[in-house]
Every structure is written in structure tokens, then in C-alpha cells.
Amino acid sequence: xGRAQARRDAVTVEIGYALASAAFVAAVAFGVVTGPALVLxxxxxxxxxLVAVGAALATALFALRVATVLYRFHxxxxxxxxxxxxxxxxxx
Numbered sequence: 001x002g003r004a005q006a007r008r009d010a011v012t013v014e015i016g017y018a019l020a021s022a023a024f025v026a027a028v029a030f031g032v033v034t035g036p037a038l039v040l041x042x043x044x045x046x047x048x049x050l051v052a053v054g055a056a057l058a059t060a061l062f063a064l065r066v067a068t069v070l071y072r073f074h075x076x077x078x079x080x081x082x083x084x085x086x087x088x089x090x091x092x
Contacts, residue, residue, distance in 0.1 A: 011073075014069065014070065014073045015070070017069065018065070018066045018069035018070050018073075019066065021065060021069065022061070022062045022063075022065035022066045022069070023062065025061050025062065025065050026058035026059070026061050026062040026065075027058070029054070029057050029058050029061050030054040030055065030057070030058040031054075032054075033050055033053055033054035033057055033058075034050050034051055034054040036050065037050045037051070
């Protein structure tokens with residue numbers, strides 16, 4: 001397997017991670033905002049408002065998470081890579 005194939009595989013994995021983590025963040029945000037509607041006896045208008053706000057927040061957080069993960073991946077590693085695999089210090 002060449003470098004090009006390894007890079008494509010890395011991009012595929014990173015896209016999958018970005019989508020999965022964004023779906024998790026969006027689901028948690030939606031649950032936090034709309035959760036009170038399940039527990040409390042609220043008027044229908046309030047329930048609809050909570051669902052609308054939760055959906056809008058979840059959508060925005062999903063897009064932001066995907067963009068952030070893929071941007072960081074595109075930027076590459078933050079610091080120098082260790083010279084030997086398994087070592088954590090750059091001067092190892």
C-alpha cells in the first residue's frame with residue numbers, strides 16, 4: 001500500500017470520526033434542550049419551541065463539529081513527531 005492509499009484511508013477514517021462525533025454532540029445537545037419537555041408538563045407551544053430550538057442547536061453544533069475536526073486534520077500534527085514510535089518526547 002502506497003502513501004497515496006494510506007492518505008486516502010486516513011481521510012476516510014477522519015471523515016467517519018467527524019460524522020460520528022458530530023452526531024453524538026448533536027444528539028446530546030438536542031436531548032439537553034428538549035429533555036424538560038419529557039419530564040415536565042409544559043404547554044404545547046413551549047414543547048414545540050423547545051424542539052425547534054433543540055433542532056436548530058443540534059444542526060449548528062453538528063456542522064461546527066464536523067468543520068472543526070476536518071480543519072484540525074487538514075492542519076496536520078501540532079508538534080514535532082517523536083523520532084521513535086512509542087516515544088512521547090520529541091528528543092527521545
